[in-house]
Amino acid sequence: MTVLGIDRVSKTYGAGDDAVTAIDEISFTAEPGELLCIVGPSGCGKTTLLRCISGLMAPTSGAVHLDDRTVTAPPRAMAPVFQDYSRSLLPWMDIHHNVTLPLKAARMPRAEREALASDALASVGLGAHGRKYPWQLSGGMQQRAAIARALAYQPEILLLDEPFASVDAQTRADLEDLLLQVWGRTHLTVLLVTHDIDEAVYLADRILVLSAAPTRVRKTITVDLPRPRDQIATKELPEFAHLRASVFALIKAESGSAPPTDAATPDG
Amino acid sequence: MPFQFRRQAEAIVLPVLGVAVVLAAFELAPRVGILPRATFPPLSESARALGDLVRTGDLWQPLLETLDSWVRAMVIATLIGVPLGLAIGASRWGRLLTGLTIDFLRPIPSVALIPILVLVYGTSPTLKVTLAVFGATFPLVFQASYGITDVDPVAKDTARAFGMGPFTRLWRIVLPSCAPYLATGLRISASIALILVVTGEYVVGLPGLGREVLIAQSSAAYDRMYALIMAAGLLGVAVNLAFAAVERRVLFWHPSQREAA
Amino acid sequence: MIRSRLGRVALQLALPIALVALWWWTSSGSTQVFFPPLSRIVDSLQEDWLFEQVGSDLVPSLTRFTVGYALAVGTGVALGVLIGLAPRVRRASLPVIEFLRSIPPPLMLPFVLVVIGIGDDSKIALIVLGAVWPVLLNTIDGVRGVDPLMLDMARSFGLGRGRRIGRVVLPAASPKIVAGMRTALSIGLILMIISEMQASTNGLGFRVLSAQRSFDSAGTYAGVIVIGVVGLVVNFGFLVAEARIMRWHRGAQRVVEA
Numbered sequence: 001m002t003v004l005g006i007d008r009v010s011k012t013y014g015a016g017d018d019a020v021t022a023i024d025e026i027s028f029t030a031e032p033g034e035l036l037c038i039v040g041p042s043g044c045g046k047t048t049l050l051r052c053i054s055g056l057m058a059p060t061s062g063a064v065h066l067d068d069r070t071v072t073a074p075p076r077a078m079a080p081v082f083q084d085y086s087r088s089l090l091p092w093m094d095i096h097h098n099v100t101l102p103l104k105a106a107r108m109p110r111a112e113r114e115a116l117a118s119d120a121l122a123s124v125g126l127g128a129h130g131r132k133y134p135w136q137l138s139g140g141m142q143q144r145a146a147i148a149r150a151l152a153y154q155p156e157i158l159l160l161d162e163p164f165a166s167v168d169a170q171t172r173a174d175l176e177d178l179l180l181q182v183w184g185r186t187h188l189t190v191l192l193v194t195h196d197i198d199e200a201v202y203l204a205d206r207i208l209v210l211s212a213a214p215t216r217v218r219k220t221i222t223v224d225l226p227r228p229r230d231q232i233a234t235k236e237l238p239e240f241a242h243l244r245a246s247v248f249a250l251i252k253a254e255s256g257s258a259p260p261t262d263a264a265t266p267d268g
Numbered sequence: 269m270p271f272q273f274r275r276q277a278e279a280i281v282l283p284v285l286g287v288a289v290v291l292a293a294f295e296l297a298p299r300v301g302i303l304p305r306a307t308f309p310p311l312s313e314s315a316r317a318l319g320d321l322v323r324t325g326d327l328w329q330p331l332l333e334t335l336d337s338w339v340r341a342m343v344i345a346t347l348i349g350v351p352l353g354l355a356i357g358a359s360r361w362g363r364l365l366t367g368l369t370i371d372f373l374r375p376i377p378s379v380a381l382i383p384i385l386v387l388v389y390g391t392s393p394t395l396k397v398t399l400a401v402f403g404a405t406f407p408l409v410f411q412a413s414y415g416i417t418d419v420d421p422v423a424k425d426t427a428r429a430f431g432m433g434p435f436t437r438l439w440r441i442v443l444p445s446c447a448p449y450l451a452t453g454l455r456i457s458a459s460i461a462l463i464l465v466v467t468g469e470y471v472v473g474l475p476g477l478g479r480e481v482l483i484a485q486s487s488a489a490y491d492r493m494y495a496l497i498m499a500a501g502l503l504g505v506a507v508n509l510a511f512a513a514v515e516r517r518v519l520f521w522h523p524s525q526r527e528a529a
Numbered sequence: 530m531i532r533s534r535l536g537r538v539a540l541q542l543a544l545p546i547a548l549v550a551l552w553w554w555t556s557s558g559s560t561q562v563f564f565p566p567l568s569r570i571v572d573s574l575q576e577d578w579l580f581e582q583v584g585s586d587l588v589p590s591l592t593r594f595t596v597g598y599a600l601a602v603g604t605g606v607a608l609g610v611l612i613g614l615a616p617r618v619r620r621a622s623l624p625v626i627e628f629l630r631s632i633p634p635p636l637m638l639p640f641v642l643v644v645i646g647i648g649d650d651s652k653i654a655l656i657v658l659g660a661v662w663p664v665l666l667n668t669i670d671g672v673r674g675v676d677p678l679m680l681d682m683a684r685s686f687g688l689g690r691g692r693r694i695g696r697v698v699l700p701a702a703s704p705k706i707v708a709g710m711r712t713a714l715s716i717g718l719i720l721m722i723i724s725e726m727q728a729s730t731n732g733l734g735f736r737v738l739s740a741q742r743s744f745d746s747a748g749t750y751a752g753v754i755v756i757g758v759v760g761l762v763v764n765f766g767f768l769v770a771e772a773r774i775m776r777w778h779r780g781a782q783r784v785v786e787a
Contacts, residue, residue, distance in 0.1 A: 091781040102686035286621030375760035383741035387563035463633040501632035
């Protein structure tokens, strides 16, 4: 199982006087099979960090390591799930073909591709909808399809960028549980960026709280809540509220000290 | 700082470079033999011929003849196309009644009418105008009918509530709302009309830029021929730019639909 | 009456039928050269075009058009993708492209005739030189407008350059490309006809012109009608093909608008 190491990664945009440092020497390790949530105030470099980790963007300094290999391009071992499913699923293909496309690119033989795709779609509850087009499905189902695509790819690390932000609360709860289910079965390493603190506490083994820009790791919080998690039971635990409050307080403090150009502080 | 500077520099240098490369290609290709020198003189020679045409005044008469027909065609096409389009677009009856007819007439390539027009007009320059009117009316009809269906019904109702009569409403609400569509229609029609006028001149031998091209071609004065083609191209660019500028001014406040090409 | 389907169809047919009837009636006794009786035009259509001149003229015309159009689309899309994906090349080449496409396409005819000569090659070349521009410009536009998120996704899942272009860029750009192809269709037809009127021994344009020259007015009109029908059929065929291939786009659009 691969260890994901982020080693003093920094990203600065522009040069000279106009230079803006989005993230500044962020370091952490994701243990194999761990579910790690990343939260932070609005405007902190969450997306930038994720793009550097995923290999889409090169950091200005520092490096991302998979075991001892440096990540310079999107690695085979990682699969993404984006927030905006309607722009990441290809509308000219049905769901099934969307799922098999990365497998075709990986030169997998047909039989294997088909099997993986069918399994992945079934595991997210879309077994009967493979021939539908993304725009024929609801938002929640589209995001499931995106998750199925990532799963079929057989990665070791799953990267999710605010994956449930664009769906309603009920669907979000369902998808959170789906993710936990899938994670429980596959034991992937999961990195999930979210602005929803409840979600972070509910899902995570550990939570990374980021600071305002220039972003650093403000604190790492271990979530000791028992598994399996439950939307009702877990959230009733006093420990849940306690963790939630700590994270919230940290973020609020970060937003308060944020530079004027950042978004407004969250209401509390 | 250097990043910004490079961006701005590129915005100027690159287009200039592109044009320069193409000009150089057209200059060298005949000299090197890629294009036959006998029938495609180097660009400098054609440019010189264009300069001669301008200097001796030989360009202006045909140019005016072309422009004259073009203006006539535009006026007539507008006077026919805009009211027709507005009438058609304004009522469901209108659209149902004329839809099929227009769908049949529209795909007819305008140039196919030239032989019939020759039978009717012989060698009268009116042929050009009629041809251009046929081609240029359709875009105006379409744009006018789209425009009028796009008028905000709330605006119309508000106007009526304030006691504005039908003509006042037409003048103050409907037409301004249609204006962006009409501007787009005019731009498209202007191009089509110009192309058809010049085509008519070339194919039938009617006075204008097109006929000058034909004469130069027949007398193997190829540098002059290309010079005239370039002049027609420049005229086309000028017309396009002018109408596009008007369109942009009329459009700046309106989120309208536009044709891609 | 508008409400019933039959009523609507009847209303739509009313004007064309009325116009044709008017035409028949006003032309029936005509002895004027430029306004032959419609009945004689119909006769001419029957005699000449069913099916005698189909082989000798219609087929060569359509063949030239198809070849020219296919080349125009192929070149336009290929170049458009290359230019659209390279911002510097795009900025450098756009002014030139805009100028070249402003030259009235029929005026490319003298160039083509003089440099290539009389024959099929020059006609096909003319069609390409006129029809390539809308395809090229629209492809460049469409390629530029591809959602960067989609490209990110494609890169993240290990799709190589070729697959990204074939599976993401081209389909995403296809609505714009198809719009350009539609414009190119009309331009191609016009150029096919013009080239046949100027330098040809067969074809639709040639037939119509020689009818006019020999003052066979009924034949002239008949030829124009055939050209009109060809234009209609080609356009209709395009619409049908487009509806099939772009079904996904209409579906996706409807969701966005909802």
